Amino acid sequence: MKQYTVAILGATGAVGTQMLQCLDEQDFPVGKLKLLASARSAGKAVEFRGEQVVIEEARPEAFEGCDIVLGAVEDDLAKTLLPEAVKRGAVVVDNSHAFRLDPDVPLVVPEINAEDIKWHKGLIANPNCATIIGLVPTWPLHKLAGVKRMVVSTYQAASGAGVPGMRELEEQLAALGRGEQLPDPRAFAAQLANNLIPQIGGVKEEGFTSEEMKLQNEGRKIMHLPELRVNCTCVRVPVLRSHSESITLEFERDITVEEAREALAAAPGVKLVDDMDAADASDRYPMPLFTSDQDLIWVGRVRRDISNPEVTRGITFWCCGDQIRKGAATNAVQIAKLLTEE
Amino acid sequence: MKQYTVAILGATGAVGTQMLQCLDEQDFPVGKLKLLASARSAGKAVEFRGEQVVIEEARPEAFEGCDIVLGAVEDDLAKTLLPEAVKRGAVVVDNSHAFRLDPDVPLVVPEINAEDIKWHKGLIANPNCATIIGLVPTWPLHKLAGVKRMVVSTYQAASGAGVPGMRELEEQLAALGRGEQLPDPRAFAAQLANNLIPQIGGVKEEGFTSEEMKLQNEGRKIMHLPELRVNCTCVRVPVLRSHSESITLEFERDITVEEAREALAAAPGVKLVDDMDAADASDRYPMPLFTSDQDLIWVGRVRRDISNPEVTRGITFWCCGDQIRKGAATNAVQIAKLLTEE
Known part of the structure; x- marks a missing residue:
């Protein structure tokens, strides 16, 4: 089974931390995990499936080699950084509001419109919580x-x-x-x-x-x-x-x-x-x-x-x-x- | 100006206590005040306009001589006691649900249907809070x-x-x-x-x-x-x-x-x-x-x-x-x- 290099952008926030736990719970085929956050958090280690993962500063180069990027940062940072991930070949699932209404970006609730992920162009948006x-x-x-x-x-x-x-x-x-x-x-x-x-x-x-x-x-x-x-x-x-x-x-x-x-x-x-x-x-x-x-x-x-x-x-x-x-x-x-x- | 003998039935509850304060705030022409509650509270004294009022046990005879009775007790007690007040000549304003939908009882919000108090037969109901x-x-x-x-x-x-x-x-x-x-x-x-x-x-x-x-x-x-x-x-x-x-x-x-x-x-x-x-x-x-x-x-x-x-x-x-x-x-x-x- 294929293993994926997965990054979480905003790994130290409430949603980023939960994404990490969900990757494990949903048996996600994680080959390599990258945890990206602000410079303030860089260097700290977080455990995932029994291994320590060191948090890296969120910079465009950090997306090199990523297959899937999960975005859990505010709109501004999402707009700046996530296109850099797409440019480097990753598929991004973004939780911010930045791209949700973009006609080129599918907005998906798997129970409702899972088939919409098929027409993505590198970016898929996660809807608002409510x-x-x-x-x-x-x-x-x-x-x-x-x-x-x-x-x-x-x-x-x-x-x-x-x-x-x-x-x-x-x-x-x-x-x-x-x-x-x-x-x-x-x-x-x-x-x-x-x-x-x-x-x-x-x-x-x-x-x-x-x-x-x-x-x-x-x-x-x-x-x-x-x-x-x-x-x-x-x-x-x-x-x-x-x-x-x-x-x-x-x-x-x-x-x-x-x-x-x-x-x-x-x-x-x-x-x-x-x-x-x-x-x-x-x-x-x-x-x-x-x-x-x-x-x-x-x-x-x-x-x-x-x-x-x-x-x-x-x-x-x-x-x-x-x-x-x-x-x-x-x-x-x-x-x-x-x-x-x- | 005419002064009224006013009773509060359920004087120790949240609503009864507030009624006492509202009587004072609304400059109600209170001649005599009767505070009625359960036997447990009877004998305790409460201050009203600088005077101590001793709480009496709520019994039918307590309504003798009352002009106006404010009801602040549960439906069951309201149904039992308040008709006794009406029988003794008082006009009752009741906060319970007991009489609200009775076609003989006006249900009044003064800002909306003040004129409905005119057809009361001794009982007026106060609507539900919501x-x-x-x-x-x-x-x-x-x-x-x-x-x-x-x-x-x-x-x-x-x-x-x-x-x-x-x-x-x-x-x-x-x-x-x-x-x-x-x-x-x-x-x-x-x-x-x-x-x-x-x-x-x-x-x-x-x-x-x-x-x-x-x-x-x-x-x-x-x-x-x-x-x-x-x-x-x-x-x-x-x-x-x-x-x-x-x-x-x-x-x-x-x-x-x-x-x-x-x-x-x-x-x-x-x-x-x-x-x-x-x-x-x-x-x-x-x-x-x-x-x-x-x-x-x-x-x-x-x-x-x-x-x-x-x-x-x-x-x-x-x-x-x-x-x-x-x-x-x-x-x-x-x-x-x-x-x-x-």
């Missing part, structure tokens, strides 16, 4: 009845702002718990503990934020639905690393709650947790505390949209998924794995 | 363009489960902050700190919970809109005492974002906080940390619903309000104040 977590359960319902409209409210975890975001929430919780004054917020615009912040990303169009537009713009591309309309409100909540979403869908064709539940139960990447009578609360519906550090999107509270005037055309549900894993690293490594199977 | 907080800003938009459909996702505070709910969240945060094991949940079905619980109330119809049906059932009665359709998802979040709601409205007639903002800015009980360019995050949009312990519903993130196929018929916004105050005690005391002004 997009992946919302679309994985939307897709099987779309296949049943054709989704045309989504109204989404998100409950997004601190991990969306990386390690600094998680650390800030933990520091705030610790200070609250000890009855101490909270340090000034740095990763977020305001205190997150005991609060909600209804803005993620800058203002983009008609008062919607960049994060709120991603579900529509990326969703159209991933599901091949150029007319899809999505009204999204993105809210940061004091939860560590699982995003949750309250989603209302409108369909072209009839759909019943029973059909929706069956399709979700059978869908890859989805775990249906929808039994309000279960003895244990964690078996009744998805909760972010229980969906962290695993790879499935948990879906529950599946109901008819009782506000839809067409009684058989609307479904409402609630879903949770780990932001760092399926929302980022797991999905990227799944794409890379598909590349090795081509 | 209903009040969602409807106060919906009403001025309804008057502009006629609301016909609401899609709502709530972010509800621990205070909705009373003092035990708030105490449980505080205990969990303290344990987390000290790195200790969390005590087993009692007030909630699962750990709330660092988590979200997508169930409030028992299952009612088509998989919706009792809390989720309240916004439609109570909203129809309060706004005199028997055809109103509301799809609501209620979620408990780790926030102490302000509820937040992400609301998408569909209208009968055209409405622009500018008209919606103007109407909200002018609406009683509403504070428009909608300036994404403001220097201070607390001036950009409502956040529950900043809306606690005050009486207004803060509204922001007012946008066109870009998913609505009729481009001029949908508005989306975000609002926050104190659950114990406007969501319960403030609204009840406002109703009682209207009674004194008749």
Whole structure:
């Protein structure tokens, strides 16, 4: 079996660190591993499959000889460095926003549009975390009845702002718990503990934020639905690393709650947790505390949209998924794995 | 000016305690005050306007001579005791769910249907907290363009489960902050700190919970809109005492974002906080940390619903309000104040 030289760009961040773990978990055929990060981290060693890998500074030359590069850095750095990897013959799977809407770059959720990786030109983009977590359960319902409209409210975890975001929430919780004054917020615009912040990303169009537009713009591309309309409100909540979403869908064709539940139960990447009578609360519906550090999107509270005037055309549900894993690293490594199977 | 003999039933709970404070803040013409609670609390003294008031056990005879009774106890106790107050000539404003949908009982949000208090027969019901907080800003938009459909996702505070709910969240945060094991949940079905619980109330119809049906059932009665359709998802979040709601409205007639903002800015009980360019995050949009312990519903993130196929018929916004105050005690005391002004 062919072994690949794999690099992770941004290997010390929350997503990069998780990518390393996912490579191992997904039995990725890694021949040689290169961990790339800022000069500050260069020289430190990280263990992978029992061997120490020394972190190198992320420079264009570092991509020499790489087959696959996993990108886990901010947009600016992704734009500067990743084309250098492509130029040197690597195929890049990038988690930043930089290339997602580029018509020459496939944007892929393996459970939805795995076949799109076939037309890549060296770069494949990994969608936004809230997009992946919302679309994985939307897709099987779309296949049943054709989704045309989504109204989404998100409950997004601190991990969306990386390690600094998680650390800030933990520091705030610790200070609250000890009855101490909270340090000034740095990763977020305001205190997150005991609060909600209804803005993620800058203002983009008609008062919607960049994060709120991603579900529509990326969703159209991933599901091949150029007319899809999505009204999204993105809210940061004091939860560590699982995003949750309250989603209302409108369909072209009839759909019943029973059909929706069956399709979700059978869908890859989805775990249906929808039994309000279960003895244990964690078996009744998805909760972010229980969906962290695993790879499935948990879906529950599946109901008819009782506000839809067409009684058989609307479904409402609630879903949770780990932001760092399926929302980022797991999905990227799944794409890379598909590349090795081509 | 006439002075009233006022009783608070459930005077030691979160809402009852707040009612006492609201009576003072709203300059309520209290001649004599009676504080009623369980036998356990009877005998304890509470200060009101500089005088000590001794708590009495809540028994039918305690309502003798009362002009106005404010109810802040659970449904069962409300059903048993409050008719005894009415029988003795008091007018009751009840915060429980017991009488809200009774056709003989007005259900009132003073900013919306103050005139409904005129047809009371001794009992007036105070709506559910999430209903009040969602409807106060919906009403001025309804008057502009006629609301016909609401899609709502709530972010509800621990205070909705009373003092035990708030105490449980505080205990969990303290344990987390000290790195200790969390005590087993009692007030909630699962750990709330660092988590979200997508169930409030028992299952009612088509998989919706009792809390989720309240916004439609109570909203129809309060706004005199028997055809109103509301799809609501209620979620408990780790926030102490302000509820937040992400609301998408569909209208009968055209409405622009500018008209919606103007109407909200002018609406009683509403504070428009909608300036994404403001220097201070607390001036950009409502956040529950900043809306606690005050009486207004803060509204922001007012946008066109870009998913609505009729481009001029949908508005989306975000609002926050104190659950114990406007969501319960403030609204009840406002109703009682209207009674004194008749």
